[in-house]
Amino acid sequence: MAFFLSNVYYQHFLKEQNDQKYTEIALEVADYLSEQSELHQSLDFLAATGYQLRLFNLEGQSWQFGQPFRDETMEEAKIKLVLNGEIFHGIAHFPSETFVTGFFANELRNSIGVPVEHEGEQYALFLRPDIKLHFSEMHYLFAWLLGFTIVFSLILEMTLAHYLIRPLSKLNQATKAVQKGEFDVKLDFKRQDEIGELATSFQDMTKQLAEAEDMRNEFISSISHDIQSPLSNINGYTSLLENKALSTEEKSQHLQVIRSETERLSSLTSQLLVLSSLNQMEQPRHKENFSLSEQVKSVIKGYQWKLSEKEILLQYHLSEVEFTGDRAMCMSVWDNLMSNAIKYNHQGGEIRIELKAEEHHVLLTIEDTGIGLTELEKERMFERFYRADPSRTMEIEGAGLGLAIVKKVVDLHSGELKVHSKQGKGTSITVILPII
Numbered sequence: 119m120a121f122f123l124s125n126v127y128y129q130h131f132l133k134e135q136n137d138q139k140y141t142e143i144a145l146e147v148a149d150y151l152s153e154q155s156e157l158h159q160s161l162d163f164l165a166a167t168g169y170q171l172r173l174f175n176l177e178g179q180s181w182q183f184g185q186p187f188r189d190e191t192m193e194e195a196k197i198k199l200v201l202n203g204e205i206f207h208g209i210a211h212f213p214s215e216t217f218v219t220g221f222f223a224n225e226l227r228n229s230i231g232v233p234v235e236h237e238g239e240q241y242a243l244f245l246r247p248d249i250k251l252h253f254s255e256m257h258y259l260f261a262w263l264l265g266f267t268i269v270f271s272l273i274l275e276m277t278l279a280h281y282l283i284r285p286l287s288k289l290n291q292a293t294k295a296v297q298k299g300e301f302d303v304k305l306d307f308k309r310q311d312e313i314g315e316l317a318t319s320f321q322d323m324t325k326q327l328a329e330a331e332d333m334r335n336e337f338i339s340s341i342s343h344d345i346q347s348p349l350s351n352i353n354g355y356t357s358l359l360e361n362k363a364l365s366t367e368e369k370s371q372h373l374q375v376i377r378s379e380t381e382r383l384s385s386l387t388s389q390l391l392v393l394s395s396l397n398q399m400e401q402p403r404h405k406e407n408f409s410l411s412e413q414v415k416s417v418i419k420g421y422q423w424k425l426s427e428k429e430i431l432l433q434y435h436l437s438e439v440e441f442t443g444d445r446a447m448c449m450s451v452w453d454n455l456m457s458n459a460i461k462y463n464h465q466g467g468e469i470r471i472e473l474k475a476e477e478h479h480v481l482l483t484i485e486d487t488g489i490g491l492t493e494l495e496k497e498r499m500f501e502r503f504y505r506a507d508p509s510r511t512m513e514i515e516g517a518g519l520g521l522a523i524v525k526k527v528v529d530l531h532s533g534e535l536k537v538h539s540k541q542g543k544g545t546s547i548t549v550i551l552p553i554i
Contacts (some may be wrong), residue, residue, distance in 0.1 A: 137210035137230070144232040144245045145205075151243070157236045158183075170252050172226060173234075174242040176201060185248050189225040192244070200242035206231030209246070222249055289320060301328035313545050347463040348379035363501060402444035402530050410480060411436040411473055413445070418471070424460050425469075434471035439480055442554050447527045454520035455484045455547060459515065462545070463488040478553055485546035491539040499537065500525035524549075 147164060154160040157173075158181065165171050165184030172190070173181045174197050200206050212228045229246035285305075292303040301324050305317045355372040358364070364372070414436055425432055441448070459469050467487040476483055493500060500521050528535055531551050539545035 133212075134210055137207050140209060140230045140245065140247070141232070142228040144243065147245060148232045148234045148243060151234050152236055154236070157241075165248075168248045170224075170246050172229070172244040174201065174244075176240055177447055185250065187224055187226045187229075189227070190225045196227075197242050200231040200233055200244075201240055203233045205233075206244070208244070210310050224249065257305040282313070282499070285317065286310070289317065292320065292324075296324055296327065299331075301325075301331060329501075343463060345383065348383050348551050351379045352376050402447060404444050404446070405442055406440045406445055407440055408445050410439040410441040410448070410482075413449060414452050414471065414473055414482065417449070417456050420453075421456050421460060428460060428463065429459060429466045430463055431466075431468045432471070433468070434473075436471070436473040437475055439473060439475045441551065443531050443551070444527075447530065451524050451527050451549060452482070455549075458520060459484050459486040459488070459545075460488065465538065467544075475553070479550055480551045480553060481545060482551075483548040485544065487544040490543050490545055491537075494542050496537055496539055500535070 151157060151160055161171055161173060161181075161183040169183075170185050170187060171183040173183070173189070196206055206229075207230065208227050208229045212225075220488075224246075225388060226244060229244040231242055231244045234241040234243045288305060292305060295303050303321075303324050305321060308314060309317070355375050358372050359369060414434075418432065418434065456469075463469065463486045470483075470485045472481075472483045478480075526533060528549060528551070533549060533551040535546040536550065538543065538548075
């Protein structure tokens with residue numbers, strides 16, 4: 119591209135200047151020769167200074183001075199034109215060919231022709247610079263320059279290719295490893311360019327995939343237990359009902375167990391469906407104005423029997439708050455938080471609930487005196503299917519979906535969740551919702 123552009127520059131600008139310059143030189147030479155007594159000797163001298171010269175007379179004879187032209191073709195009409203006293207602008211009119219710079223074409227037609235009068239005879243003199251003589255050292259210089267440029271360019275390109283391709287090859291290998299399920303991939307290069315950012319993003323992605331895989335395995339283990347346990351109970355008590363010797367009271371007790379386990383399965387599938395539908399939303403579907411305090415009171419009433427069963431002391435202070443949002447979604451938030459506060463609390467523990475309104479936000483805090491959370495559990499508590507350490511929660515039912523639903527609903531309402539917890543001391547969760 120550079121060569122092509124420089125050639126265009128020569129053809130459109132330098133060629134005309136070059137022709138004009140050598141026309142002036144040729145005219146000065148013609149004046150000089152007209153005053154000399156020895157024409158051929160003077161031309162030999164001029165050729166030695168770095169010019170190629172061709173002399174024609176009226177009889178058609180010609181003489182070469184200096185290095186011969188590679189192509190000595192010249193139209194007879196052009197020679198006669200110069201013999202008749204006109205100037206031949208061969209350099210300016212030399213054909214323009216792509217990637218052929220006319221200045222270096224060693225042809226007779228690429229010269230300047232001027233008339234010369236010597237001792238009463240008319241001659242036609244064609245002149246052009248001897249490029250080989252003038253620029254032989256420059257040719258070598260440019261040849262070495264071009265050679266070194268090519269060599270060092272190749273070395274630089276190979277170095278850059280290695281510098282660029284090597285990390286990409288590692289990324290490719292790491293991608294294949296991840297495809298096979300190997301998420302413990304380490305990329306040992308650190309760069310500050312786009313490839314470095316890509317590597318960092320890849321590391322983050324593999325970390326998230328590994329966490330997702332762990333969550334999936336945890337979910338499969340948890341959900342299998344949560345599904346298998348009620349199914350086994352239903353199957354067992356159904357078999358017991360086939361015993362005709364059972365009393366009416368015993369049958370009623372067995373049916374109650376079956377009904378309870380069925381409700382447990384129904385709750386699990388319902389949570390899965392709710393979470394699935396929430397993930398497809400970008401904002402609440404049905405916004406309306408309702409009393410948040412009344413809604414929380416209804417949730418508390420619904421859990422009175424569980425509170426009594428675990429002998430949990432409930433204290434609450436609910437300010438009258440009107441809120442605009444999705445009533446059903448908000449209900450699921452308080453229901454899941456209340457359920458967890460009871461489920462993970464100790465026998466005879468306490469729960470404190472506070473609802474208040476600030477200038478731009480509504481705050482609802484549910485605090486319990488339960489088992490609490492570790493720092494790792496706090497970081498992951500809102501992830502789908504995640505449950506706290508099984509050694510501490512083995513006897514507690516659940517599939518780890520409730521808090522994931524809470525997080526999604528709060529996000530859909532442009533809200534925020536704040537968690538304060540200490541292992542063995544209890545947990546406090548504050549829901550902050552903007553007032554629209």
